[in-house]
Amino acid sequence: MRTIRSSLLVLGFAILASCADHKPAVESVTVPAATSSSGIGLPSWNDTPTKHAIVDYVARVTRLGSSEYVSPEARIAVFDNDGTLWLEQPAYTQLVFIFQRVHVLAPVHPEWNTEELFRSILKGDMNGVAATGEEGLTKLLAATHAGMSTDAFAQIVHNWFETAKDRRFDRLYTELAYQPMIEVLRYLEANGFTNYIVTGGGVEFVRAISQSVYAIPPEHVIGSTVKYKYSIMDGVPTLLRLAQIANINDGPGKPQTIEAVIGRRPLMAFGNSDGDQQMLEWTAAGSGARFAALVHHTDGEREYAYDKASKVGKLDKALDEANSKRWTVIDMQKDWNTMFVPVSAQPTQPTQPAQTK
């Protein structure tokens, strides 16, 4: 089994101990009424240099006859997910899923009561969980993400997202996507771009909601993967999920996976943490005009304010590089007049994941 050091999950795992008693600075906030995203504008963006940087860049590469013109098939834009397209504080959504799954599964696993890792989770003792380290993480992966078919896992995740809520905002996790970023997705599509989500999270976890939340189809979600085992079970061809990491899509893994899956270097890249640094570097270093942007979490009132000192979504070296290379830094407080998607924008009937199976 591949060592999962430095992976998103390890990071998230270590964070949990420090987050266990986390109290958001602002317990109750008023979420501003969302601006309509109809049309192809960027109404949730204030009229600041950041918005102009996006609009100007798109104009430069899409204007026919321009020396910087890029044909539509090469207009690839990549977006990190946690902290870039949706909330990642106080813990990555997938980590919340893992812990809640342990609670759900505990009744059929009486042996967990005598195992330190699971006992700690069930007692809410995050320090005890963190102390189990990578070995603990492997066990959690096996317990919550493996041992079932790909179809069964997709259904489990789908069902979880239907009711799982963030406590501070009292919203479903699927309602904590950033409205201004959704507008960027639509704006780029209207300008001939193809958008990909390039997440450190599990690819199937994000695919479960990519269409309903972002209108991005599963084949345009790139993420971390477990290994599958193809087998005929009771006469039925099945892909079984194994408790083995196949690919960790974080840090230098992001450009590597982009090359393996897309085979083109992106024109535009959006991230928010040091885990996105190499993806932005790789994008920005391409020939011609390129665009790299970091979402800087500066709004402790409407969301969270964090960067260099944060354990979740740490933004340190990438911020320094953004400043020295003049990448675009999106100041959430100053640049966005709306934070989250309007709740009414959520479809009442989420797509069944098994529909095309």
Next chain:
Amino acid sequence: MRTIRSSLLVLGFAILASCADHKPAVESVTVPAATSSSGIGLPSWNDTPTKHAIVDYVARVTRLGSSEYVSPEARIAVFDNDGTLWLEQPAYTQLVFIFQRVHVLAPVHPEWNTEELFRSILKGDMNGVAATGEEGLTKLLAATHAGMSTDAFAQIVHNWFETAKDRRFDRLYTELAYQPMIEVLRYLEANGFTNYIVTGGGVEFVRAISQSVYAIPPEHVIGSTVKYKYSIMDGVPTLLRLAQIANINDGPGKPQTIEAVIGRRPLMAFGNSDGDQQMLEWTAAGSGARFAALVHHTDGEREYAYDKASKVGKLDKALDEANSKRWTVIDMQKDWNTMFVPVSAQPTQPTQPAQTK
């Protein structure tokens, strides 16, 4: 390093010894004038039940109001490459590339003269090559597919394809795609399908020609992959190709990679060998109407006739399963009135691979 037993390359490697003295049964053939593929018909297909099976299936799943209707975003069709979309006899094109690269690189590798593997290749002693086994293959991978940047490798492959010719047909390898299959690609696109190439060959090798030969963009090519290493070289972000296999996309690997990359089960699958069996099984086992087809090489005059006894593109168990499960079996001799693409259909200016870098 992952064991590469049972991989396409190992298979191809073992084959070489038997192919070294291979003389095609027909040394010189007249390639029939290609039928124009303009429009969205299937002019190179004879009016046989096979053609009707394709047309009827497409009609069933695209007819609005039909109980078997499938929405366009779920209309995924997957195609094996070697032997399904283009010639694979007497040896896989990528294997020819490997051996020719060794000849090209030999002058700067004087040490190869004292190494049995390379000496055998340079002398044309294929039995000696095969005797080096997996260890030899690993060395060949390192010598020909690794140690350079992804951009540099793409350029090497691109340049090779510009002049490399098959001896029997005296055509560029890129001119040995099957015209009837190209028509199927276009026919499906015209009916709202998205086509993916799912090849056992290296993904970058096939991407080098996928747009110019098949009009399929790089992001719709899924294949075997080596590992990359992201690093900053002389200040430039670079993806270095390592001599390590990341994924072997053959046999059960095909449905596994399809799930990891696309995240949807295909509606239609086309293959030609036992390496495609699981991809066809996985496709056919989906809910609703599905379509699985094997290209059966039955035409020793115009191409090659082979199946169960062949070492290249062996079609044995998959053919039995096709017969028992009533998958469509394409009889190249009876079903196709044209074999290869018209030479004039090749663009005179192939796309430069580095264009979007």
